[in-house]
């Protein structure tokens with residue numbers, strides 16, 4: 001079979017409820033695109049029936065490819081695998097839960113034909129998401145933008161189209177704590193965005209609990225910014241400066257003979273406070289070191305257990 005023009009990457013983690021409604025939407029998309037298309041479903045170690053459902057679908061859809069991970073390696077690893085296996089000249093990522101409407105891909109493809117190399121899907125509205133998620137996402141994208149010195153588009157998730165050149169550039173970055181949104185902004189190229197309304201999840205529950213969301217947010221900030229380290233340093237300076245002044249004041253009071261209170265409380269508070277600052281700063285440094293450790297081990301980003309379908 002000839003190489004497809006478009007590749008669509010979809011990470012799947014315990015998505016048995018949405019898969020049945022996903023296939024017809026994909027089929028419609030594949031027929032609407034102006035050139036050949038392959039769809040890569042990357043099963044990120046699902047523990048439900050998703051792998052069986054996809055394996056069955058392989059027989060009915062010639063454009064479908066199925067890659068199964070040996071265990072759950074996480075959304076970003078699944079996307080990375082997608083970029084590694086995709087053969088198309090334009091590669092689109094989207095979520096399995098139909099929150100990123102497949103129809104928008106047609107619009108992205110038009111912009112790609114116009115010569116853009118990185119096309120972001122930017123969220124207009126976020127239906128069916130909690131106020132908490134909307135607020136945290138809103139503030140996170142803006143904090144990230146002011147901390148990291150790269151021009152990251154706000155409100156753009158992992159729904160995007162990349163040209164082959166951009167994909168190859170992205171693939172040359174093999175860092176382990178990946179924050180693809182940042183990396184995509186970092187590689188540059190001719191970028192533009194397509195606005196879309198983010199739908200609610202078609203079925204099932206979110207596979208991004210708060211724990212995973214926080215981990216991703218942390219990866220984003222720590223791998224693109226050393227501002228937190230600098231803040232730790234400044235905090236250290238401020239606190240030691242204050243301690244120094246307090247020390248001088250204590251001496252003056254003592255020498256002047258005004259020293260009457262036994263002053264245990266202030267001492268205890270000071271010791272606790274400085275201890276707390278120490279621990280925070282050490283923990284912060286530890287976060288960076290643990291990331292360095294991960295990089296040094298240089299383990300593969302994911303392990304593929306099965307690779308089926310497609311050309």
Ligand code: UDP
Pocket residue numbers: 010011012013014015044072073074075078094095096097099205206207208
């Ligand atoms: N996902 C994954 N591995 C994980 C968690 C999620 O591959 O460990 C996939 C999931 O199947 C979906 C996409 O990542 O296709 C986005 O997840 P979800 O829709 O649950 O996140 P949300 O939209 O709630 O942020």
Ligand code: MG
Pocket residue numbers: 095097099201206
């Ligand atoms: Mg979702």
